[in-house]
Amino acid sequence: MDAKARTRLLAAALLCACSILPAASAERTYSDSGPEPLLAGVFAEIEQNRLDAALQRVEALIKAYPNFRLAHLVKGDLLLARGRPISTLGNAANAPQDRLADLREEAVARLKAYRDRPSADYLPRYLLQMHPEQKFAVVVDTRKSRLYLYQNANGQPRFVADYYISHGKAGTDKLREGDKKTPIGVYHVTASLPRQKLTDFYGSGAFPISYPNEWDKRHGRNGHGIWLHGTPSDTFSRPPKASDGCVVLANRDLDALAKNLQIGLTPVIISNSIEWLSLDDWQAERRALLDSIEAWRQDWESLDTGKYLAHYSIRFRSGNLNVEQWAAQKRQINAGKQWIKVAALNISMFRNPGQEELVVVTFDQDYRSSNLSNAMKKRQYWIKEDGAWKIIYEGGA
Amino acid sequence: MAEKYNTMRLSRLPVSLAAALCAGLLATLPLPVLADNLQDASRLMKQGQFGPALEKTEQALAAKPKDAQARFLKGLILTEMGKQAEAIVVFTKLTEDYPELPEPYNNLAVLYAQQRQFEKAKNALEMAIRTHPSYATAHENLGDIYARMASQAYDKALQLDSSNASAQSKLAMIRDIMSTSARPAAVASRTTSGKVQAATPAPAPAAKAEVTPVSRPEPSAAAKVEPAPSVQAPEPKAAAPEPKAAASGKQDVEKAVRDWAAAWSKKDVKAYLAAYAKDFQTPGGEARDTWEAERARRINRPDPIQVGVENLQVAVEGERATAKFRQHYRSGKLKTSASKAMVLVRRDGKWLIQEERVAN
Numbered sequence: 032m033d034a035k036a037r038t039r040l041l042a043a044a045l046l047c048a049c050s051i052l053p054a055a056s057a058e059r060t061y062s063d064s065g066p067e068p069l070l071a072g073v074f075a076e077i078e079q080n081r082l083d084a085a086l087q088r089v090e091a092l093i094k095a096y097p098n099f100r101l102a103h104l105v106k107g108d109l110l111l112a113r114g115r116p117i118s119t120l121g122n123a124a125n126a127p128q129d130r131l132a133d134l135r136e137e138a139v140a141r142l143k144a145y146r147d148r149p150s151a152d153y154l155p156r157y158l159l160q161m162h163p164e165q166k167f168a169v170v171v172d173t174r175k176s177r178l179y180l181y182q183n184a185n186g187q188p189r190f191v192a193d194y195y196i197s198h199g200k201a202g203t204d205k206l207r208e209g210d211k212k213t214p215i216g217v218y219h220v221t222a223s224l225p226r227q228k229l230t231d232f233y234g235s236g237a238f239p240i241s242y243p244n245e246w247d248k249r250h251g252r253n254g255h256g257i258w259l260h261g262t263p264s265d266t267f268s269r270p271p272k273a274s275d276g277c278v279v280l281a282n283r284d285l286d287a288l289a290k291n292l293q294i295g296l297t298p299v300i301i302s303n304s305i306e307w308l309s310l311d312d313w314q315a316e317r318r319a320l321l322d323s324i325e326a327w328r329q330d331w332e333s334l335d336t337g338k339y340l341a342h343y344s345i346r347f348r349s350g351n352l353n354v355e356q357w358a359a360q361k362r363q364i365n366a367g368k369q370w371i372k373v374a375a376l377n378i379s380m381f382r383n384p385g386q387e388e389l390v391v392v393t394f395d396q397d398y399r400s401s402n403l404s405n406a407m408k409k410r411q412y413w414i415k416e417d418g419a420w421k422i423i424y425e426g427g428a
Numbered sequence: 429m430a431e432k433y434n435t436m437r438l439s440r441l442p443v444s445l446a447a448a449l450c451a452g453l454l455a456t457l458p459l460p461v462l463a464d465n466l467q468d469a470s471r472l473m474k475q476g477q478f479g480p481a482l483e484k485t486e487q488a489l490a491a492k493p494k495d496a497q498a499r500f501l502k503g504l505i506l507t508e509m510g511k512q513a514e515a516i517v518v519f520t521k522l523t524e525d526y527p528e529l530p531e532p533y534n535n536l537a538v539l540y541a542q543q544r545q546f547e548k549a550k551n552a553l554e555m556a557i558r559t560h561p562s563y564a565t566a567h568e569n570l571g572d573i574y575a576r577m578a579s580q581a582y583d584k585a586l587q588l589d590s591s592n593a594s595a596q597s598k599l600a601m602i603r604d605i606m607s608t609s610a611r612p613a614a615v616a617s618r619t620t621s622g623k624v625q626a627a628t629p630a631p632a633p634a635a636k637a638e639v640t641p642v643s644r645p646e647p648s649a650a651a652k653v654e655p656a657p658s659v660q661a662p663e664p665k666a667a668a669p670e671p672k673a674a675a676s677g678k679q680d681v682e683k684a685v686r687d688w689a690a691a692w693s694k695k696d697v698k699a700y701l702a703a704y705a706k707d708f709q710t711p712g713g714e715a716r717d718t719w720e721a722e723r724a725r726r727i728n729r730p731d732p733i734q735v736g737v738e739n740l741q742v743a744v745e746g747e748r749a750t751a752k753f754r755q756h757y758r759s760g761k762l763k764t765s766a767s768k769a770m771v772l773v774r775r776d777g778k779w780l781i782q783e784e785r786v787a788n
Contacts, residue, residue, distance in 0.1 A: 100585045107581035110574045115754065115765055123582030124763070130586045265587070 065194065065284070066096050066267075067145035073105060074142065085109055099267040101141070104134050133270030140176035140271050141195055149179065149190055153307040157217070157300045158188040159317040159380035159390060167191070167291040168381075169259075171278055171301040173198045173213060176271040178280065179305070180288060191291075194284040197273040203303050205242070208254035211275050213301060214242045217381045217391040220259070220297045223289070234261020235282040238292055240299045245424055246383065246391075246412060249348065259299065261285040302384030320380055320390060320413060323420035328373050336365045344414055344421035369401035375409075388415035393428050465491075469501055478509045496526050503535060512539050523555065530556035530563045537569055546577045568786060571766075677744040681772055684779035685742075685751050689735040697724045705773055705780035734758040747774040 069092040076085035086109045092102045104121050111122050120138060121131040149155075155170045161183040168188060170179045178196045181188035198213040199205070205214035218240040226236050237260035243252050254276070261282040262269060268281050278301065280288065291297070308316065327342040340358050347354040365371075374397040383389040389412060396409040410428035413420045465488035472481035482505045488498040499522050506515035516539050522532035533556035540549035550573050556566035582588070684703065691699035701720055710719040727733065736756035743750050751770045757763070771783040 100587070102585075103581045104585035107578040107585060110578035110581065113574045114571045115767060121582075121585070123579070123586060123588075126582060126586050126588070134585060 066092060066099055066102070067141050067195075069095065070102070070105075070138075070141060071145050073102075077109075082109055082112060096267050098265065101134050101137050101268075104131075105138075133273070136271045137176075137195075137268065144175050144177045144193065144195065147175075148193065149307065151190065153309055154188050154313050155179065155181070155300070155302075156306040156308045156313070156316070157302065157382045157384060158298075159313070159320060159382055160378060161186065161188065161298075162296070162377045162379040162393070164293075164377070165296055165298065165379060166293060167297055169288070169292075169297060169299045170305060171196060171198075171299070172303075172305045173203050173215075173301065174304045178278065178284075178288070180291060182291075192287065194280055194288065195268060197269040197271055197279040199274055199276040200272050202272065203301075205254060205257070205276055206252050209275075210254070213274070213276050213278065214247065214252070214254075214257055215301055215303060215384055216242070216244055216246060217383050218242055218244060218257075218299045218301065220292050220294055220299060223292070223294055224258075226261075229260075232263050233258075234263060235285050236261055236289060238289070238294075244391075245410065245426060246389070249424065259285070259288070298379070298381055300381055300384065306384075317380060320392075320420055321378070323413065324375060324378065324392065327422070328375050331373050332371050334365055334368060334371060336362050339365075342422055344416055344423045346414075347421075347423050347425075349425050367402065371401075372399040373397070383412075389413070389423070390420075466498055466501060469498075469505070473501070473505050473508065478505050481505050482509070494525065496522060496529065500532065500535075503532070507535070507539065512542060515539055523552075527555075528559050530560045530566055533559070534563070534566050534569060537566075537573065541569075541573060541576070544580075546573050546580065549573050550577065564786075571786075677749065677774075678742045681742045681744060681749040681751055681779050682740055684772060684781075685740060685753065685770065686737055688781065689737045689755075692727065692735045693733055695727050695733060697727050700727060703781055705775060705782045708781060709783050711784075729759075731759045748772070749774075749779065 069088065073085050073088045073092060076082070076088055086106065089102055089106045089109060093099065093106065096102060104123075108117055108120060108122055111117055120135050123131070157170060158168050158181060161168055163183070163186075166183055168181045168183070170181065171177070172179070173196075176196055176198070177193050179193045180191040182191045183189075199211050201211040203213045203215050205212040220238045221241050222239045224233075224237040224239070226234070229237055237258045239256065239258045242257040243254065247253075256277075258277045260277055260279055262279060262285075264282075269279055273279065278299075323342070327339070330338040330342065333339070336358075340361060343354055343357065345354055347357060349357060352360065374395075376395040376397065378392065378394040381391045383391060392411045392413055394409055396405075396407050398405045398407075408428040410424075410426055411422050412424035414423040415421075465484045469481045469484035469488065472478075472484060482502065485498055485502045485505060489495060489502065492498065499518055503515045503518035503522065506512075506518060516536060519532045519536040519539065522529070523536060526532065533552045537549040537552035537556070540546070540552060550570065553566050553570040553573060556563055557570065560566070688700065688703040691703060701723065706716075708716070710716060712719075714722075734757070736758075738754040738756060740751060740753040742752075749772045751768075751772060753768055754765060755768045756765050766786050769785055770781050772779045773782045774780075
């Protein structure tokens with residue numbers, strides 16, 4: 032077989048395995064360079080039938096990321112292609128097929144993410160409103176094996192960087208302890224565990240998140256110890272589905288991310304597949320919900336308990352109270368008031384990923400009344416029922 | 429490693445290298461004394477007396493320190509003595525002083541490969557090929573180096589323990605690389621001075637003896653054929669004009685190739701050798717009976733052999749045909765694949781192999 036035919040075969044094999052090609056140019060500046068541009072360059076050379084150039088590029092990639100297994104795999108293929116035609120990505124004889132499959136999945140995930148980077152005109156639907164002190168927000172797309180970091184730019188999320196991630200071996204929608212699944216939902220970073228307190232397995236550090244949240248508990252989901260964490264020192268990255276439920280980043284990516292994480296504050300929203308909204312749609316969606324919250328606040332102040340309670344879903348529950356018990360309690364309290372003043376400050380609104388139209392709303396509530404005043408951090412889950420936003424859960428945060 | 433340095437193999441292994449060079453280089457040495465010393469050294473080395481062999485070589489070098497043949501021999505002896513680092517120095521210097529010679533590069537590559545410095549081995553082989561683009565041994569060794577670098581990369585990619593079975597087959601491949609076949613033609617034509625023709629009386633150790641004893645894995649043995657330019661197989665398209673006649677001939681050729689592989693797999697030496705034409709071009713240019721004896725010896729080794737033919741492409745042109753295919757060879761721990769090209773000729777209605785080579 033001549034060299035030309037061989038290289039064509041190789042290109043076909045690799046591209047077939049990945050079934051995509053990186054876009055030629057990036058639309059926006061990309062603050063996280065990562066290995067993807069180099070990897071995409073390698074595949075571009077292969078596409079062009081320039082195997083020597085591809086080998087040079089993959090060697091540069093390995094120099095920059097010595098433990099990047101995927102790069103070693105591609106290098107092996109390129110070397111092997113000098114002697115014989117190769118039929119797929121990863122031609123190691125007698126290799127464990129599952130590991131090859133893992134690396135192929137990683138290749139596809141990385142190249143796809145590089146090609147389909149988010150456009151500046153679209154925002155993740157989940158980031159409806161950030162609290163002024165929340166400087167950053169994290170959104171994870173498990174299907175894309177990608178974590179997106181957004182900055183709070185005067186109330187509007189602005190894309191900062193994205194990173195390759197691994198998630199649960201058994202996928203998503205965590206339900207039970209030990210099910211090796213990654214939870215889907217709205218969480219926040221609860222702590223920082225430095226490298227010194229961890230084994231090498233967690234790499235450069237770990238950030239536990241608030242799974243299970245109120246909604247998870249209400250649905251009987253359990254388990255604990257869902258973290259964002261780094262990677263063991265013997266590898267640059269792990270396969271897309273590798274963890275026991277945690278979200279795993281390359282150590283250098285975790286380090287970069289860590290600088291932006293605020294303990295107890297930074298939201299971490301994990302989705303199967305991010306929904307993107309245009310800026311106009313995003314504005315309309317947040318406006319509608321903000322209006323509903325404002326109406327609830329005003330109706331509470333009005334002492335018209337019927338109007339106030341109309342904001343609550345019939346499925347509402349808070350602690351042990353169902354909606355009737357809640358209504359009875361509120362009626363009783365409100366009957367003893369001459370006036371109520373409620374302020375809702377620093378509102379954050381994060382939409383829960385998934386089919387249900389559910390938004391986690393958190394704010395500082397300043398409650399004053401003729402006989403009682405109280406300031407607290409409040410959390411509500413708002414759900415859209417028959418086109419109207421209703422409260423389905425309420426409690427302290 | 430222990431297996432490799434089994435004494436039997438060791439004593440004979442490098443002679444082929446020496447022989448390859450002797451033919452060409454000794455011609456340039458006017459001093460009979462020098463030649464005598466080197467002859468003695470070569471003989472001693474064959475007998476496994478490395479110490480005295482080295483001594484003789486040093487004597488020769490004392491008389492003529494720059495002498496390429498003596499230095500080459502010294503490198504071989506040091507290699508045999510397990511003094512790889514010193515051998516590398518000798519061969520490296522040789523490549524600096526005689527950059528036109530491919531053999532020192534090739535041997536340097538073998539030494540680097542033994543040390544698992546595949547990048548360096550690759551560079552050395554590329555130099556060998558740059559000096560002599562048709563140097564089949566270097567091409568073949570380079571193919572091996574690529575495969576081993578690939579396997580190393582895969583190990584890293586897949587986190588395979590390199591002490592596993594795949595490491596074993598690598599060991600077998602080292603022997604493979606060490607056994608460089610003689611290239612009398614190439615050596616003679618390359619020697620710089622005009623004395624080449626006079627070179628023939630070179631007191632080289634018998635060129636025939638050297639080919640046989642090397643215990644080396646099978647496929648490369650069959651593979652080490654000089655890439656003769658005349659063999660250039662016509663593209664399948666070229667054979668197209670007479671579709672009908674070609675089609676029937678094509679089937680016969682395909683059958684001949686498959687029968688040949690089957691005979692090899694069955695260790696049917698008689699049928700295997702019968703697949704070759706009388707005027708078959710032996711890989712090292714050795715005599716037919718020497719070649720046959722060696723083939724028989726190898727095929728008769730205890731390990732079962734399995735030879736597979738894949739992607740067989742045949743082009744027939746009258747009484748001549750070319751066959752290109754992928755040869756999968758397996759015996760014991762060794763497993764290889766190579767692209768192969770054959771020229772077959774029709775003699776008395778039977779298609780016989782006239783040339784056989786590894787397609788690079």
